[in-house]
Amino acid sequence: MRKLFLATASVFLMAGLAYAVDVIVLRYNAETKEVVVKEGDKEVTYKxxxxxxxxxxxxxxxxxEGSFKILEGRLKLAGKGxxxxxxxxxxVKDGTITEVTLPAFGKKGKGGN
Structure with missing residues (x-):
């Protein structure tokens, strides 16, 4: 019983360390590298x-794989549409965005870094 409890507790602990979520970018501050996003019905600020x-x-x-330059270009579009x-x-891990997946747009084969 103790092993089952410890295994279950470790699964929940690992799930809480990093999680993936779909967000809509509302604002981006290039100087502080902070982004305000809409996550569900609430606004959240991530670094x-x-x-x-x-x-x-x-x-x-x-x-x-893309570059931060591509990501930053997309983030600067926030609030324009x-x-x-x-x-x-x-x-997200500890309030910091560690990985971003974004849809590529533009002509095929021109994704650029």
């Missing part, structure tokens, strides 16, 4: 990690 991993995903579901900013899939 972007220095070594954030950026993943570009095309319409077919293929992925490739009617529906808010870009939609991102982020992985």
């Amino acid at each position: 972007i990690a220095e070594n954030v991993k950026v993943i570009l995903k095309d319409k077919e579901g293929n992925t490739k 009617k529906a808010g900013g870009p939609k991102l899939d982020v992985t």
Whole structure:
């Protein structure tokens, strides 16, 4: 019984360390690298990690690694459209975004770093 309890507790502990969530970017501060996002019905502020991993995903579901420059360009679009900013899939650990998956747009093969 004790082993079962410890195994269950460790699963919940590991699940709480990092989690992935879909968000809509509302505001981005390039100087502090903080981003305010809409997560469900609430607004949350996250800090972007220095070594954030950026993943570009095309319409077919293929992925490739991108650069922070591409991410920052998308973040600067926040607040410019009617529906808010870009939609991102982020992985958060301790209030810091460590990984971002964003849909690639533009012409096929031109994703650029």
